[in-house]
Amino acid sequence: VGLNTLLLIAAYLFGSIPTGYWVTYHLKNIDIRHYGSGSTGATNVLRVVGKGAGLFVLCADVCKAIAAISLVRGVYYLGDLYHLFPPGIDLDIWKPWIMTLAGLAALFGHSNSLWLILGPGRDPNLANGGKAVASSLGVLLALSWQVGLATLGIFITIIALSRIVSLSSMLSAIAISVLMIGTHQPLPFCLFAIAATAYVLIRHRANIDRLLDGTEPRLGQQVQASD
Numbered sequence: 001v002g003l004n005t006l007l008l009i010a011a012y013l014f015g016s017i018p019t020g021y022w023v024t025y026h027l028k029n030i031d032i033r034h035y036g037s038g039s040t041g042a043t044n045v046l047r048v049v050g051k052g053a054g055l056f057v058l059c060a061d062v063c064k065a066i067a068a069i070s071l072v073r074g075v076y077y078l079g080d081l082y083h084l085f086p087p088g089i090d091l092d093i094w095k096p097w098i099m100t101l102a103g104l105a106a107l108f109g110h111s112n113s114l115w116l117i118l119g120p121g122r123d124p125n126l127a128n129g130g131k132a133v134a135s136s137l138g139v140l141l142a143l144s145w146q147v148g149l150a151t152l153g154i155f156i157t158i159i160a161l162s163r164i165v166s167l168s169s170m171l172s173a174i175a176i177s178v179l180m181i182g183t184h185q186p187l188p189f190c191l192f193a194i195a196a197t198a199y200v201l202i203r204h205r206a207n208i209d210r211l212l213d214g215t216e217p218r219l220g221q222q223v224q225a226s227d
């Protein structure tokens with residue numbers, strides 16, 4: 001198994017860390033997937049447990065995605081320093097592509113957590129993770145902190161105006177592609193942005209239905225039954 005394959009597996013495993021599930025389980029002794037939207041993401045933890053837990057899960061999910069990309073950066077840095085790569089390989093070309101693939105692996109892991117799929121809490125009828133919003137932000141911050149911070153600013157502004165997290169998430173997800181392409185970031189990062197935009201929107205299908213029905217909860221509204 002090549003080094004790049006190991007890095008992508010590691011990125012998937014980082015993304016797989018089911019922070020929201022673990023935090024809720026340890027704090028409340030409940031399976032978050034039976035409550036609210038059924039997602040293990042920070043929004044649902046905020047809704048079901050409270051602000052502190054929600055903020056913690058948000059930060060942890062951002063950090064695990066940053067860790068996945070930082071690992072690639074670190075290994076490539078050391079590999080270059082100690083000449084661990086075969087001669088003739090252009091690391092400047094390889095690194096952004098592997099960082100991009102690692103970002104996608106982390107997003108996929110967040111929504112399809114190995115621990116939730118195989119662990120003691122496995123249940124094919126429940127979600128296997130979250131909607132890849134916090135993890136997308138983490139990857140973005142690691143790929144281009146300027147685009148990451150701009151996206152975070154857009155996210156916070158839309159939340160302040162609408163108080164609907166899913167709406168903010170989806171509009172921010174669209175902004176990722178616009179900002180990456182608009183600021184002429186490297187091709188692999190732009191492709192990551194397009195894939196992340198599409199992935200986040202697809203993961204919000206149920207939210208889109210609720211938004212169209214006018215039943216999507218706003219911040220502060222308590223929802224107990226899983227849908």
Ligand code: G3P
Nearest residue numbers: 037043044133165166169
């Ligand atoms: O970050 C996820 C958010 O956009 C929606 O979460 O739990 O309201 O479906 P939720």
